[in-house]
Amino acid sequence: MSTPTAKVISVGIVDDSARDRERIVELLEHYQTQHLVHLHIRQFEDGAALLENYRPDYDVLFLDIQMGGIDGMKTAAAIRRVDSSVIVIFVTKTAQYATSGYAVDAQGYLLKPVSSFAFDAELTRSLRHLNRMKRDSILVGSSVAPRKVDVADILYIESRKHKLTVHTIDEHISFNGTLKDFETLLAPHNFYRSNSGYLVSLRHVEAIDREDCIMSNGDALKVSRARKKGLLEALTDYIGGKVV
Structure with missing residues (x-):
């Protein structure tokens, strides 16, 4: 065998x-x-x-x-x-x-x-x-101290002043980096760029409330006006529905 x-x-x-x-x-x-x-x-x-x-x-x-x-x-x-x-x-x-x-x-x-x-x-x-x-796992963190995390455990990645924070179910991991690199890496895993500062996992999106994307941990992330329609389409496609 x-x-x-x-x-x-x-x-x-x-x-x-x-x-x-x-x-x-x-x-x-x-x-x-x-x-x-x-x-x-x-x-x-x-x-x-x-x-x-x-x-x-x-x-x-x-x-x-x-x-x-x-x-x-x-x-x-x-x-x-x-x-x-x-x-x-x-x-x-x-x-x-x-x-x-x-x-x-x-x-x-x-x-x-x-x-x-x-x-x-x-x-x-x-x-x-x-x-x-x-x-379904990726390396995050600095090059000298990388961390391996399950993609399914990532809620969203936040970018502020050239620093990234990976928000997982259990912890937050911060390091220097660009959101664009992770946007490309995570594209096949149902992640969507909701605005210039957030890359969200569609599996952990609970709702879209006006201009906020509500995540499974309760965090409310701002959605840019230009990306809201695309986020709704990506989310409904992910769950097998349609935009009405």
């Missing part, structure tokens, strides 16, 4: 046991031979080593839970603050931590010693999930 994706997959292995890391490497190398994928693999001896200069460019992370220093759960929690999309698979000696993984949106668990069958099944499932969601 072939894998559902053919791109280069960036994989991180975090475990304070060199032998356990090598076991995962062995399984990954076997997987890429059998499934004809290209895996870029990096190893880390503990959570601190991964978190130092972490950039959100990993696709899959295998995290040992019980490690000295920063354990797997704390490592995953720190990663989730800057990377909402990376697939986290915990590798552990006991299943007692399974329910704790919901807090950090873990994709799955592998019990040590890791069997080839369980590993292949988990990685195949994860790559299918990755293939479905990969198009």
Whole structure:
């Protein structure tokens, strides 16, 4: 059976046991031979080593839970603050931590010693999930500290005095940039420029009230007169209706 994706997959292995890391490497190398994928693999001896200069460019992370220093759960929690999309698979000696993984949106668990069958099944499932969601995440923030966010979580992007603020469901991320760059990037994802200062996600527009665009979080964003008709047309097209 072939894998559902053919791109280069960036994989991180975090475990304070060199032998356990090598076991995962062995399984990954076997997987890429059998499934004809290209895996870029990096190893880390503990959570601190991964978190130092972490950039959100990993696709899959295998995290040992019980490690000295920063354990797997704390490592995953720190990663989730800057990377909402990376697939986290915990590798552990006991299943007692399974329910704790919901807090950090873990994709799955592998019990040590890791069997080839369980590993292949988990990685195949994860790559299918990755293939479905990969198009729906973007990097935002400064070039030295980029953040990966899900497009579906972005309510709108605001531009003020050459500074952008990405308003998501959970947070606000500010950095220097131009709205035009994101307007092009997000055009296929149902975003619309409501005026010179706002790029709004149509999925999060609750209503158009006179000159305001009401977002799902209650924010009222001014709509320019010149763009109001276009916004209404884009919104009704998005929801499958028509302008009357």
